Every structure is written in structure tokens, then in C-alpha cells.
Amino acid sequence: MVGPDVLPAWVAEMDYLTAPPVVDALTRLVREGGTGYPNFEAGGAVGDAYTGFARRRFGWSVPTGSVMLAGHSLGGIRLLLEHWAEPGPVAVHLPAYHPFLDLIPHSGHPRLDLPLDPDAAEARMDLDQLDRAFASGARTLLLCNPHNPWGRAFTREELEGVRDVVTAHGARVIADEIHGPLVLPGAAFTPYLSLPGTTEHAVAVVAASKAFNLAGLHCAQLIVPAEEFRERLEAAPFLDRLGLSPMGITAAVAAYAEGDPWLDALLARLDSLRAQLGGLLAEHLPEARMRPLEATYLAWLDLRAYGHEDPATVALDKGRVRLDPGAQFQPGLPGHARLNVATSPERLAEIVARLASAIS
Numbered sequence: 001m002v003g004p005d006v007l008p009a010w011v012a013e014m015d016y017l018t019a020p021p022v023v024d025a026l027t028r029l030v031r032e033g034g035t036g037y038p039n040f041e042a043g044g045a046v047g048d049a050y051t052g053f054a055r056r057r058f059g060w061s062v063p064t065g066s067v068m069l070a071g072h073s074l075g076g077i078r079l080l081l082e083h084w085a086e087p088g089p090v091a092v093h094l095p096a097y098h099p100f101l102d103l104i105p106h107s108g109h110p111r112l113d114l115p116l117d118p119d120a121a122e123a124r125m126d127l128d129q130l131d132r133a134f135a136s137g138a139r140t141l142l143l144c145n146p147h148n149p150w151g152r153a154f155t156r157e158e159l160e161g162v163r164d165v166v167t168a169h170g171a172r173v174i175a176d177e178i179h180g181p182l183v184l185p186g187a188a189f190t191p192y193l194s195l196p197g198t199t200e201h202a203v204a205v206v207a208a209s210k211a212f213n214l215a216g217l218h219c220a221q222l223i224v225p226a227e228e229f230r231e232r233l234e235a236a237p238f239l240d241r242l243g244l245s246p247m248g249i250t251a252a253v254a255a256y257a258e259g260d261p262w263l264d265a266l267l268a269r270l271d272s273l274r275a276q277l278g279g280l281l282a283e284h285l286p287e288a289r290m291r292p293l294e295a296t297y298l299a300w301l302d303l304r305a306y307g308h309e310d311p312a313t314v315a316l317d318k319g320r321v322r323l324d325p326g327a328q329f330q331p332g333l334p335g336h337a338r339l340n341v342a343t344s345p346e347r348l349a350e351i352v353a354r355l356a357s358a359i360s
């Protein structure tokens with residue numbers, strides 16, 4: 001935790017109330033006494049709502065009957081790693097959403113890191129590197145699309161390249177796509193499972209939690225098109241599938257079914273905040289590097305030019321503003337930090353001003 005004098009810009013949640021239809025649905029649920037155990041059969045209602053959402057927003061037809069429910073997304077990924085991934089190393093692109101780094105070994109798989117060159121002009125997946133990872137024994141790729149913290153919405157061509165390498169090695173993909181609805185104007189979200197030739201080797205994890213600020217309510221969805229894979233997951237011990245909440249189910253249905261106008265307004269706001277961040281960096285931290293933020297509200301900053309091993313700690317100590325240290329996402333990587341822009345323009349300006357005065 002941090003003191004009240006510290007500006008928070010680290011945790012991946014937004015400073016905004018969730019969508020009004022979600023608030024209404026949750027209020028009704030609580031008033032009507034729906035706070036007991038979740039309906040474990042509710043995959044249907046959430047699945048229908050997500051199917052409509054995916055069709056409208058991504059032009060994707062979710063395969064019928066493929067939506068299963070999990071608690072939070074990390075629990076869903078853990079379930080997949082423990083009960084679906086084949087034994088053997090799991091490859092992951094670095095910098096990575098930091099809990100992945102522990103989750104992979106914790107679920108019994110060696111981790112095979114696929115680091116991005118911090119000096120690369122663009123954050124693109126290196127297919128030769130991926131090919132080498134599978135050739136050296138990796139059996140699964142934990143793909144993050146759109147990528148946190150790279151800020152990339154991978155293109156169809158890039159994902160087709162991944163699919164081809166994976167297929168050539170008979171490997172598998174767990175696609176964490178919980179940032180899918182948060183692709184900003186100018187880019188597009190391509191669900192990995194929307195590519196031909198993926199449903200035999202891939203599953204996806206999606207959720208309303210990031211886009212609608214519902215992380216505390218716990219209802220992620222696993223998209224598992226292959227019946228054989230669904231049966232395997234359904235057979236997993238009940239204890240490994242805990243965590244689903246009735247509030248999460250209700251919120252997800254309302255968000256997917258009725259949240260489009262709110263989400264559109266959110267994306268317009270994030271678009272303007274990323275532009276504002278670009279301007280603030282140019283003014284206060286001209287040596288900072290930030291690749292274009294195509295998706296998510298999490299900016300990945302290369303601050304190596306300012307000479308601090310860990311600029312986030314310096315910012316916290318001297319500037320009373322908290323970012324996430326880059327080394328959390330890629331052990332040993334100096335000079336980087338992740339900054340959350342999902343706040344007000346005034347607060348974003350203050351965050352950058354404090355960061356700049358602390359590190360420059």
C-alpha cells in the first residue's frame with residue numbers, strides 16, 4: 001500500500017465508475033437476494049451475451065457452446081496450464097504481465113522466456129525466436145493479445161505467423177485476450193481463435209473485467225471450441241475451478257449486452273489520454289521512449305536515458321507517484337516502468353509532472 005500523498009498509477013484498473021447498465025443489474029441482484037452461490041450452469045447466459053458482443057465489436061462468431069466460466073482470469077489460466085497444457089515448458093513473451101512469470105512454474109511448467117529487444121523500434125513477436133522455443137521443447141505459448149504491457153494489438157498477419165509456427169510444431173496456445181475490448185482507434189482486435197486452423201490447438205481467456213472495470217467481481221470466460229478439451233476441463237477437480245461470483249456473472253451479462261455506448265465513450269477518452277500522455281512526455285520527459293499505445297490503458301515507458309536502474313522506485317520515493325517497475329515484467333530489465341493513463345486529464349498531468357521532477 002501507499003500513503004494518501006501518493007498518486008496511484010500502477011494497478012491495472014481505471015479511476016472510472018463502471019457502465020450504468022452494470023450498476024443497475026448489480027443493484028437489482030443485491031436487492032433481490034442474489035448474493036449466494038453462483039449458478040454454475042450460467043455459461044449459457046454469459047456465453048450468449050459474449051457471443052453478441054464479439055459479433056458486434058470484433059466481427060467474430062464465437063463457436064457455439066464453447067464458453068465456459070472461471071473465477072478471475074488468472075484462475076482460468078492456471079486451470080488451463082494445470083489441466084489442459086501438455087507437460088513441458090510454456091513460452092511467454094517478455095516483458096509480460098508479471099503474475100505470468102510465477103504462474104507458469106507454479107502450475108508445474110518450466111518457463112521459456114521470449115524477450116523483446118528493448119531497442120526494437122516496434123514491439124513485434126519474433127517468429128524465429130518462437131520457432132526456436134518450440135524446437136527446444138516448449139509445448140505451449142501463453143499469448144497475450146492485445147499485449148500488456150507492450151500495448152500492441154497484434155495484426156491478423158502476425159497472429160497467422162504465430163499459428164503457422166505453432167501448427168508446425170504440434171504445440172498449443174492459451175490466448176489471454178482480456179484486453180480485447182480495449183483496442184484504441186486506429187488498431188483492431190483479432191481474436192486468435194477467429195483464425196482458421198486454431199480451434200484444434202488453442203483456447204482463449206476473455207473477461208469484461210478490464211474493459212468495464214470489474215476485476216473485483218470474478219467472472220472470466222474460457223473459450224474452448226474443441227469438445228474434447230471442454231470435457232477435460234469439466235473433469236478437473238471442483239477445487240481447481242472455484243472463484244466464480246454471481247455478481248461477476250450478472251455484471252458480465254449486462255456489460256456485454258448493454259455496455260457498448262459506455263465502452264465507446266471509454267475508448268474515446270482513452271484515445272485522448274494517450275495523446276495527452278504523448279504531449280506530456282514530449283514536454284517534461286523528452287528522452288522517454290514510448291511505442292504507440294494501440295490497446296489497453298497501460299503505457300510502457302523506456303526511461304533508460306534518465307540513468308536510473310528503477311525509475312518507478314525513484315518516482316515513488318522522490319515524487320510520491322507510484323508506477324510499476326519494469327523489472328517486475330522482465331527480470332533484470334533496467335530503466336522501464338508501466339504507467340496507467342485511465343484517470344482524469346488533470347491527474348495524468350500531475351502524474352507525469354511528478355515523475356519528471358523525480359527522475360530528471
Ligand SMILES: Cc1ncc(COP(=O)(O)O)c(C=O)c1O
Nearest residue numbers: 012072073074097148176209215
Ligand atoms: C494480461 C492480463 N491477464 C490477466 C489479468 C488478471 O485478470 P484477473 O484480475 O481477471 O485475474 C490481467 C490484469 O491486469 C492482465 O493484464
